[in-house]
Amino acid sequence: xxxxxxKITDSKECDIILDNLEHYIIDTLKKxxxxxxxxxxxxxxxxxxxxESYYIExxxxxxxxxxxxxxxxxxxxxxxxxxxxxxxxxxxxxxxxCNPVTFNPPYKESAVTRQILPLGVLLHxxxxxxxxxxxxxxxxxxLTGNINILKLPAEESGISVRLLLELIEAEPILADYIYxxxxxxxxxxxxxxxxxxxxxxxxxxxxxxxxALRKLIPPxxxxxxxxxxxxxxxxxxQGITQSGMEGLAKNIAETGQLLCSSLQGIxxxxxxxxxIYEFCNSFLPILEYAISSNPQKIGIGIKSQSALKxxxxxxxxxxxxxxxxxxxxxxxxxxRDKAIDTSIQFGxxxxxxxxxxxxxxxxxxxxxxxxTVGLLCSQSELAVLSDMLFNAGAVRVCSGENMSSSYCGxxxxxxxxxxxxxxxxxxxxxxxxxK
Amino acid sequence: MNYGHKLFFHKDIYNTEDTNALxxxxxLENIKHHTDNCPDYAKIISHQGFSINEVETIEDIYxxxxxxxxxxxxxxxxxxxxxxxxxxxxxxxxxxxxxxMALDLSSAWRGMGMVLGTFITNKLVSxxxxxxxVLGYQPSKRNKIGAVKxxxxxxxxxxxxxxxxxxxxxxxxxxxNMDGIKNALLRYEKMGLxxxxxxxPAYFSFLLKELIDSGIKLKLHPxxxxxxxxxxxxxxxxxxxxxxxxxxxxxxxxxxxxxxKEFFGAVEHPIPYxxxxxxxxxxxxxxxxxxRDLNMQPxxxxxxxxxxxxxxxxxxxxxxxxxxxxLAIMHPGEECGCGINSPYFEILGRVGLADIKxxxxxxxxxxxxxxxxxx
Numbered sequence: 001x002x003x004x005x006x007k008i009t010d011s012k013e014c015d016i017i018l019d020n021l022e023h024y025i026i027d028t029l030k031k032x033x034x035x036x037x038x039x040x041x042x043x044x045x046x047x048x049x050x051x052e053s054y055y056i057e058x059x060x061x062x063x064x065x066x067x068x069x070x071x072x073x074x075x076x077x078x079x080x081x082x083x084x085x086x087x088x089x090x091x092x093x094x095x096x097x098c099n100p101v102t103f104n105p106p107y108k109e110s111a112v113t114r115q116i117l118p119l120g121v122l123l124h125x126x127x128x129x130x131x132x133x134x135x136x137x138x139x140x141x142x143l144t145g146n147i148n149i150l151k152l153p154a155e156e157s158g159i160s161v162r163l164l165l166e167l168i169e170a171e172p173i174l175a176d177y178i179y180x181x182x183x184x185x186x187x188x189x190x191x192x193x194x195x196x197x198x199x200x201x202x203x204x205x206x207x208x209x210x211x212a213l214r215k216l217i218p219p220x221x222x223x224x225x226x227x228x229x230x231x232x233x234x235x236x237x238q239g240i241t242q243s244g245m246e247g248l249a250k251n252i253a254e255t256g257q258l259l260c261s262s263l264q265g266i267x268x269x270x271x272x273x274x275x276i277y278e279f280c281n282s283f284l285p286i287l288e289y290a291i292s293s294n295p296q297k298i299g300i301g302i303k304s305q306s307a308l309k310x311x312x313x314x315x316x317x318x319x320x321x322x323x324x325x326x327x328x329x330x331x332x333x334x335x336r337d338k339a340i341d342t343s344i345q346f347g348x349x350x351x352x353x354x355x356x357x358x359x360x361x362x363x364x365x366x367x368x369x370x371x372t373v374g375l376l377c378s379q380s381e382l383a384v385l386s387d388m389l390f391n392a393g394a395v396r397v398c399s400g401e402n403m404s405s406s407y408c409g410x411x412x413x414x415x416x417x418x419x420x421x422x423x424x425x426x427x428x429x430x431x432x433x434x435k
Numbered sequence: 436m437n438y439g440h441k442l443f444f445h446k447d448i449y450n451t452e453d454t455n456a457l458x459x460x461x462x463l464e465n466i467k468h469h470t471d472n473c474p475d476y477a478k479i480i481s482h483q484g485f486s487i488n489e490v491e492t493i494e495d496i497y498x499x500x501x502x503x504x505x506x507x508x509x510x511x512x513x514x515x516x517x518x519x520x521x522x523x524x525x526x527x528x529x530x531x532x533x534x535x536m537a538l539d540l541s542s543a544w545r546g547m548g549m550v551l552g553t554f555i556t557n558k559l560v561s562x563x564x565x566x567x568x569v570l571g572y573q574p575s576k577r578n579k580i581g582a583v584k585x586x587x588x589x590x591x592x593x594x595x596x597x598x599x600x601x602x603x604x605x606x607x608x609x610x611x612n613m614d615g616i617k618n619a620l621l622r623y624e625k626m627g628l629x630x631x632x633x634x635x636p637a638y639f640s641f642l643l644k645e646l647i648d649s650g651i652k653l654k655l656h657p658x659x660x661x662x663x664x665x666x667x668x669x670x671x672x673x674x675x676x677x678x679x680x681x682x683x684x685x686x687x688x689x690x691x692x693x694x695x696k697e698f699f700g701a702v703e704h705p706i707p708y709x710x711x712x713x714x715x716x717x718x719x720x721x722x723x724x725x726x727r728d729l730n731m732q733p734x735x736x737x738x739x740x741x742x743x744x745x746x747x748x749x750x751x752x753x754x755x756x757x758x759x760x761x762l763a764i765m766h767p768g769e770e771c772g773c774g775i776n777s778p779y780f781e782i783l784g785r786v787g788l789a790d791i792k793x794x795x796x797x798x799x800x801x802x803x804x805x806x807x808x809x810x
Contacts, residue, residue: 304741304762305787307729311758312505318478319510 001152001161001182006168006175008161014181018190021179021197025121025147028176033118034145036089036097042171043139044082046163058159067254067294075406076136084408085143091409092416097145102429110430116422118145119222120199125151125185125213126160127205135160137202139167142177144421149194152182153205185212192216200224200421224420229260229371229413230340233400234354234389235279236269239376245283247400248374249290252330254404256298257345260413261372261396261404264343265350269377273336276351280325280332283351288327291347298346309344338362340370356388363392371413374400438464439747443545445720448552451777454720455493458747462496463487465747465755472514476753497725497733501743501758504703515539515751536702539751546705546748549721554592557696557709561593563658566623568616570634570642572609573600596628601638613645620646620653629658636663636680636697643683654689661695664707703757704744715771715779722746724780726765727758739764739783760786 002009004017005024017024052073059069078084095101095116102113122141126134134150138160141148152160161180168175183190195201195213200222203213210225217223233248248263255262268279310331314324325332330347338358343349354362363370370393377385386397395414438461445454466487470477483500490498513520520537538546554560599619603612623630632639639661646653661684681692697710708716718724725733726740734740742763745756762783768776 300739301762301784301786303729305760307731308503308505308741308758308760308786311731312503315479315482315500315502315506316509318475318482 001158001180003161003164003178003180006165006172006178014183015190017179018181018193021193024176025197028147029120031176033098034142034173034177036143036145038171038173039139039142039145040082040085042167042174043080043085043143045170046166047077047080049166050077054162055159058162068256068258071254071405079406079408080139088409089143089418092418093144093422097143097422108430110428112429113427115425117425119421119423121147121149121197122421123149123151123194123198123201125201125203125205125209126153127209134204135163137204138164138178140417141202141421142167142174144418146199146421147177147179149179149181149198151185151191151194152180154184185209188216195221202226202421226413227368230264230342230366230369231259231261231372231374231396231403232340233263233266233374233376233403234269234359234385235266235375236356236377236381236385237275238378238381240279240282241376242286244376244400245286246290247402248376249283249287250294250401251374251403252287252347252349253290253294257343257347257349259404263349263374263400263403264345265340265352267338267352267354269356270353271355273334273353276334276353277323280323280334280351284325284327284330284332287330287332287347287349291330292328302346306344306346306348310348313344340366356385359388360392363389363394367393370394372396372398372403374398374403376400439541439545439750440548443548443721443748444552446552448556448719448721449717449775449777451718451720451723458720458723459490459493459496461747462499462745462755463490465750466490466499468750469514469753469755473512473753475510475512476514493723496723496745496756497727497743499745499756501727501731501745501756502753503758504701504760507703507754507757511535512753513537513751514749514753520751536705536754537751538749541750542748545750549706549719549748553698553707553709553719557698559592559660559662559696561629561658563593563629564596565593565629565631566596566619566626567598568601568619568623568630568632568634568642569598570601570632570638572602573604593629593631596626597623601634601642616642617646617649617651620651620655624653624655627656629656629660631659632661632663634663639663639684640680643680643687646687647683652687657689657694659688659690659694661690663695663697664699701744701757701759703754704746704759706744706746706748711771711773711775711779713771713773715766715773715781717768717771717773717775717777717779719777721748724763724765724778726763726780731758736765736767736778741786742780742782762786 002011002014004014009017050073055073056066056069059072060066079088089097093116095114097116097118100113100115102111104111124134124137124141126137134152138148138150150160150164164178164180168178181190181194183194185191195217198221201213201217202224203210204226206228210227214223235244248266251263257264266279266283268276270276310324310326310333313322313333316322317324321336323334325334331344332349332351334351336353338352338354340363341350373389373394373396375382375385375389375397376399389397395411438457442454442457442461445457447453451458466480470480470487479502480500485498485500489495519539521539521543551560597619599612599616601612601616602609603615620630632642678692681695684695685691698707699716700707704722706719706722708719711717723745725743725745726738727743728734728738728740731741733743739762742759742761743756744759747755749755762785763780764783765778765780768778771779
């Protein structure tokens, strides 16, 4: 589906529009800047009037379970209402967008004026996975006053276009700032045309998407990557509590282990495999209970795949000496090594030993891939351990329960998105010509 | 040995009922062979708590621990010394991970018996001199892909006058030989001898389109055959287009669906399953097929589950009981109505939904590469 100037267009029209894209952009840029308040008001209206059932159904079409999509919608409501957005802009940008601030820097006699401005045109290349909707990326682009071109992923079922249309309906002025094209990623010629219109390309997705785009983007166009990440839990002896373990189980059960922030496995602060087995024995019934209270509506295809992978791991035991703790619709696999990998997912997590002194050398090789750590430890260990985890590359530490929830103004993968979509310009008032 | 040899040279290839006892003996012989010659196989089955004494009747073969193809792609297991291995093959499959397969003399001998039995039963053996269009790679020492060998072996089912390959070996490289094929076909038509096309459905469809684009329309010998092979996955992707494909072939070559034979197999289980006239894969005497549930327990007819293929063919590698990553349903032979009484299975598709992409799984791909592929 393509969306140009608030209208759904067919691919033929799109080709014509694409040939004139630079003119359209220049026309919009000439009109003056997009007011952040206008965008915030539109967002607020859209989230308060949201047709929940439509979005749940559309996300189900993408394979997203109802429990996850409901969380998305609730999260969307709390993150995109007026108060939240105002708070977010304050936290992320510090200043108000496009608001000139004049000040005297230390050791400089004359004043300078600083202003945060949009980058200009953002091309968003969205990923087809379950983590975040392509429209959210556009929204962040709008909040920072940018003109946004969205290249839809192949699996999109129209959710993003609908959401963006609702935004335009709420505030027609936004029509000039939103373009959606569904050219295939393989359609290099058109993708290159889209790239050439942009000041920066925002890429969501895996290594193929990122490396393919890296080759196409000329050096004068900025590349803003949001790559895939992995998350896990770190548990100390003192952290093994009923409620702590319930939190980990909740994340596993509710997210299906599909998100970047989902728990894939659990490291225990020990070198003794008996501690690992003991943990598995006490955690398995808790996980079983959480899974049975959050039945995932996954088909026989996925269930069989998980069962096959688990059975394969069972056979792998002859090589790696792993031990499998099987529950009903879930499992824990105790490994002896200290690696991080994706779990079998859908209720199947790994458990590995990792004494705290080995945290840094073990996690360093995974730099830039680590995201959230669900940390179960005592209050007195929290500061030391979270610092060690950050030092080793993690960007978020929280309880197991909160691994996949966010809060207003939270950084994404260790960065503030709005900052990445803006630039800081300044006027130096020294000199005489302007007097 | 040699219940195995006996089974693979048995003539009545769909009489599974009467060959149950022979099959059981061949399986037991095969398990014993692998346990004695492949330490890893011995470890796997004992790790699963299996003892050969548990298999007393044909009903017990489900107890043999199946080995998933997923496992075999990671670990290459041999039950014969390196110098006894011949005919090495790798999968031409998708997904990057490669399965290796090699036959020793005994497996190859059985394979020959099976190919003969299968070809005679499916009326693929002919004494008429025949011209061949092989829609694949010209065989060479450099090319180990299993399908190449199958395609080449198939050209012996009828005396070959000439073979033309779609991908020609230049000695250093392969080049698309479309002009060569077109010229050969025009020549073959004039010669008036039967022509056999051998290849994958996708290649055949590509050839037909090329012929249409060049305005070539032929009337080939009515005894000509289109023999299409593929993995289950190919079958799935292509199935929808089959009627259209044969309509096009009728138009361009004068050969419709009644002149086609399709068979499917997997590297880890090299038993050919031919399509019966009702497009069903009946189980030949060389194998038994089970469907398993999520706990790897066998289920009965009509229940979907994971496809498990069992054969005593291989002596070079312990592929006795192989767990595919396909979902299937078994049906009793009588349900088909084609006259073959052995049960048949229906493939439902691959396990897992390929299009559910998760960022965690994709990040893992990155990690996997960093770790040099080791998990």
